[in-house]
Amino acid sequence: xxxxxxxxxxxxxxxxxxxxxxIKNAKVETxxxxxxxxxxKRTIETAANVKxxxxxxxxxxTKMAVLTYDEKQxxxxxxxxxxxxxxxxxxxxxxxxxxYSKLETCCQYExxxxxxxxxxxxxxxxxxxxxxxxxxxxxxxxxxxxxQLKEVFNSYFAVKxxxxxxxxxxxxxxxxxxxNSINAVKMExxxxxxxxxxxxxxxxxxxxxxxxxxxxxxxxxxxxFTSLSxxxxxxxxxxxxxxxxxxxxxxxxxxxKGANWLSKENIVKNPYxxxxxxxxxxxxxxxx
Numbered sequence: 001x002x003x004x005x006x007x008x009x010x011x012x013x014x015x016x017x018x019x020x021x022x023i024k025n026a027k028v029e030t031x032x033x034x035x036x037x038x039x040x041k042r043t044i045e046t047a048a049n050v051k052x053x054x055x056x057x058x059x060x061x062t063k064m065a066v067l068t069y070d071e072k073q074x075x076x077x078x079x080x081x082x083x084x085x086x087x088x089x090x091x092x093x094x095x096x097x098x099x100y101s102k103l104e105t106c107c108q109y110e111x112x113x114x115x116x117x118x119x120x121x122x123x124x125x126x127x128x129x130x131x132x133x134x135x136x137x138x139x140x141x142x143x144x145x146x147x148q149l150k151e152v153f154n155s156y157f158a159v160k161x162x163x164x165x166x167x168x169x170x171x172x173x174x175x176x177x178x179x180n181s182i183n184a185v186k187m188e189x190x191x192x193x194x195x196x197x198x199x200x201x202x203x204x205x206x207x208x209x210x211x212x213x214x215x216x217x218x219x220x221x222x223x224x225f226t227s228l229s230x231x232x233x234x235x236x237x238x239x240x241x242x243x244x245x246x247x248x249x250x251x252x253x254x255x256x257k258g259a260n261w262l263s264k265e266n267i268v269k270n271p272y273x274x275x276x277x278x279x280x281x282x283x284x285x286x287x288x
Contacts, residue, residue: 022052027071030064031080034089034109043107047086047199048079050183051206056083073183081188085195148189149239151181153262156232159212160261163225163271164278168216175213175221182206193238201231222272226259233262241287250281260284 033044041058044065048056053073058065067079077092084093087103089111100108155178162171182205187195208228212221233247246263253259253272261271268281 023055023068023070024052025070025072026068029067029076031067031076032063032091033058033065033080033083034063034111035060035107036109037106039104040088040107040109043086043103044083044088046203047082047088047187049203050074051203051210053183054079078186078188085188086199148181148185149194149235150242152178152185153232153236153239153245155181156228156262157264159209159225159228160263160271163218163222164269164274166218166274168218168221171218171221172213172216175209179206179209179213182209191238194235197235197238201234204231222253225261225271226254229259229261233260236262236287245287246283247285247287248281249284250277252277252280262287 035041035044035058037060041060044058045056048054048065048067052070054067054069056065056067056079067076069075069079080090080092083090084095085099087095087099087107089095089100089109094111100111155174158174159171159178162168162174182202185198185202187198190198204227208224208231211224212228215221236245243264244266246266247260248263248268249258249260250270250272251258253270259272263269266283266286268279268283270278270280273280
């Protein structure tokens with residue numbers, strides 16, 4: 001038994017050490033998060049983890065999670081809010097009832113019913129006779145909150161414009177801004193539909209933005225721009241736009257398989273070929 005405990009401690013120490021190697025200004029905390037199974041583990045960790053910023057390891061047996069995060073970029077409150085919005089209670093937040101009810105049957109854990117801590121500067125709902133902190137309503141957004149996705153979209157368009165000009169240096173620079181805007185998104189401020197799509201594509205958006213930012217090779221950048229555009233379209237389609245956005249398609253791109261991109265202009269300016277075939281493509285959908 002002692003040898004097993006020692007082995008578990010060594011594994012935990014190794015995992016924490018790995019996190020420290022990847023995350024700057026790392027702070028480690030242990031918190032109680034409710035859940036039941038391996039599906040819960042995957043959902044909790046997916047909701048919380050942000051590459052090089054947050055790493056969460058949740059144990060389905062103990063219901064305890066180890067949070068490792070860059071304390072200069074985020075905090076425990078923000079992490080637990082994201083987990084709450086994914087359907088899982090902690091000792092600071094209760095998940096919205098409508099989100100909890102949509103969890104798989106095997107994931108619907110027994111709810112404690114009372115939260116022992118309140119968090120300041122968070123929009124809360126105080127329920128009569130009980131002090132429960134409920135994750136904010138996903139459908140309510142202030143003007144300031146709406147800007148976060150707008151910054152993501154504008155950074156995407158800047159990358160697209162750089163590729164239209166076949167400017168690898170500029171595309172890499174704009175991709176860094178895109179990466180920063182993606183990491184700055186506070187998911188608790190998204191609408192329900194935006195949150196759902198964002199959870200599906202966020203890691204892929206980060207992956208493609210990182211690759212574009214790390215090279216000046218326009219060909220490699222365009223390879224990643226294909227999947228970046230596909231995932232950006234999924235988010236933009238469920239997010240209300242101030243102006244029409246045009247979803248365009250070039251049948252020649254992606255080695256003849258075809259590829260899409262998004263543009264603020266209905267006029268085609270092809271980011272996959274630039275001046276070589278600037279007008280190749282057409283608008284296939286308009287988003288409003």
